Amino acid sequence: MAILYQHKIEEQLRFIGKKTNRPFISWSGEMDRVDPVYFFALGQACSFRERFYWSDRANETVYVGLGCTYSIETEEKEQRFHSVETQWKRWMEEIASYHNGTDATPILFGGFSFDPHKPKTDKWRAFPHAKMVVPTVLLSLKNKKATLTVTVPSECHEEVIEKIGMLMRLLSQEQRQPTSSLPKLVKYEEIQKEEWIHAVEKTIGNIRKGKLDKVVLAREARLSFADTIDPSAVLWRLREQQPFSYLFAFEQEGQCFIGASPEQLVKKEGDACYSVCLAGSIRRGKTFQEDEQLGQWLMHDEKNLREHQFVVQMIKEAIEAVCEHVDMPASPQLLKLQHIQHLYTPVIGEKCHAASVLSIVEQMHPTPALGGTPREKAMKEIREIEPLDRGWYAAPIGWMDAEGNGEFAVAIRSGLLSGKEAFIFAGCGVVGDSDPISEYEETKVKFTPMLSALGVERNE
Numbered sequence: 001m002a003i004l005y006q007h008k009i010e011e012q013l014r015f016i017g018k019k020t021n022r023p024f025i026s027w028s029g030e031m032d033r034v035d036p037v038y039f040f041a042l043g044q045a046c047s048f049r050e051r052f053y054w055s056d057r058a059n060e061t062v063y064v065g066l067g068c069t070y071s072i073e074t075e076e077k078e079q080r081f082h083s084v085e086t087q088w089k090r091w092m093e094e095i096a097s098y099h100n101g102t103d104a105t106p107i108l109f110g111g112f113s114f115d116p117h118k119p120k121t122d123k124w125r126a127f128p129h130a131k132m133v134v135p136t137v138l139l140s141l142k143n144k145k146a147t148l149t150v151t152v153p154s155e156c157h158e159e160v161i162e163k164i165g166m167l168m169r170l171l172s173q174e175q176r177q178p179t180s181s182l183p184k185l186v187k188y189e190e191i192q193k194e195e196w197i198h199a200v201e202k203t204i205g206n207i208r209k210g211k212l213d214k215v216v217l218a219r220e221a222r223l224s225f226a227d228t229i230d231p232s233a234v235l236w237r238l239r240e241q242q243p244f245s246y247l248f249a250f251e252q253e254g255q256c257f258i259g260a261s262p263e264q265l266v267k268k269e270g271d272a273c274y275s276v277c278l279a280g281s282i283r284r285g286k287t288f289q290e291d292e293q294l295g296q297w298l299m300h301d302e303k304n305l306r307e308h309q310f311v312v313q314m315i316k317e318a319i320e321a322v323c324e325h326v327d328m329p330a331s332p333q334l335l336k337l338q339h340i341q342h343l344y345t346p347v348i349g350e351k352c353h354a355a356s357v358l359s360i361v362e363q364m365h366p367t368p369a370l371g372g373t374p375r376e377k378a379m380k381e382i383r384e385i386e387p388l389d390r391g392w393y394a395a396p397i398g399w400m401d402a403e404g405n406g407e408f409a410v411a412i413r414s415g416l417l418s419g420k421e422a423f424i425f426a427g428c429g430v431v432g433d434s435d436p437i438s439e440y441e442e443t444k445v446k447f448t449p450m451l452s453a454l455g456v457e458r459n460e
């Protein structure tokens with residue numbers, strides 16, 4: 001099938017827009033499969049200032065959004081998940097009768113900040129505590145089908161229709177990969193090793209005094225390049241280098257939050273619910289034998305198993321609270337990624353009665369894999385000790401549909417691209433018997449996926 005509807009889209013949008021008295025219309029049609037990263041890159045060529053990318057770990061559901069037709073955002077601290085959900089329901093009711101009847105409807109895509117109570121810095125200026133959007137043009141690759149969904153105000157500006165037309169014309173040409181190369185690194189900065197280790201020691205001290213059980217502490221690296229970083233080029237490399245990871249990008253106002261995370265927070269699909277406990281880490285070995293040894297060591301290391309168990313306990317309780325039956329293995333497995341291996345316990349919930357995926361996200365964030373245990377004490381410790389504004393790092397990012405189904409990952413192995421600069425983040429679980437130097441080394445390994453996607457090699 002050629003991009004069947006290309007010339008029709010522009011005409012239909014104008015036609016339906018005149019007929020309706022509803023504020024928005026949504027139009028879907030099947031199309032030829034297209035490389036989603038290429039589609040993302042075309043967004044820039046067609047002057048869409050907002051771009052969104054999501055693919056799940058199996059690459060079975062891919063969403064690429066261009067432009068922003070409707071945005072729900074809030075700087076609210078306590079009710080942000082609920083507030084997004086309420087606005088989304090209201091909006092869906094408004095547009096529902098003007099959808100053209102295919103099975104693809106608009107989705108809401110976006111994310112949240114890690115901690116709305118931590119003072120915000122200018123670096124994260126474009127990223128409110130909650131922001132989810134309905135893209136103007138949405139490419140969905142699902143069930144071996146490619147669908148295009150265009151959602152616009154019914155009095156759609158000619159300028160938007162022209163952009164969509166231009167996108168359709170470019171799509172009908174032969175596909176290429178995004179061509180831009182990555183600029184040269186000119187400066188690399190991170191927090192002094194001693195300073196970060198001191199923060200870890202302080203937290204270990206507090207844990208040993210019995211104030212709390214586990215805290216995840218993170219740090220950032222700041223990279224300056226000779227030229228502007230192209231998010232499509234980074235996305236392209238992340239996809240090549242980090243299979244079995246969620247790929248995500250959220251671009252607006254010239255900033256792009258991007259990453260490849262192995263960590264699912266939660267997925268809701270009808271009355272089934274899925275989550276993953278991921279905590280406890282070691283690097284990959286240089287040889288097969290060394291890799292096996294490291295993996296076996298991790299599977300039996302008490303400190304890592306304890307770190308993992310805090311996460312298992314909390315996620316089990318959270319899923320039990322919304323499902324009639326929960327299935328999970330008694331002990332963790334190994335998840336081997338490109339640069340690192342983790343302890344991993346999958347969780348399946350049946351007969352889920354939660355109202356929506358977002359209501360489960362609200363209960364789960366932050367799990368002890370990103371915050372700590374007990375939750376509130378760990379958050380306070382992070383606020384006081386961690387010399388960093390996490391912004392959207394380590395927070396939920398994902399999508400939700402009209403029925404409340406959807407999936408969220410935890411935005412780790414990620415970075416913020418801002419012009420010629422990139423800020424990348426990595427954290428690790430600290431418990432009473434943590435060794436600060438090993439934790440520092442672990443965060444170094446966790447920087448590698450983003451460094452590598454940015455074309456930077458650091459060996460020291």
Ligand SMILES: C=C(O[C@H]1C=CC=C(C(=O)O)[C@@H]1O)C(=O)O
Pocket residue numbers: 216218263278279280281342368369370394412413425426427428429446
């Ligand atoms: C906080 C991060 O990783 C979490 C996820 C997996 C394993 C972790 C660990 O072993 O400490 C962390 O809890 C990060 O990558 O920045």
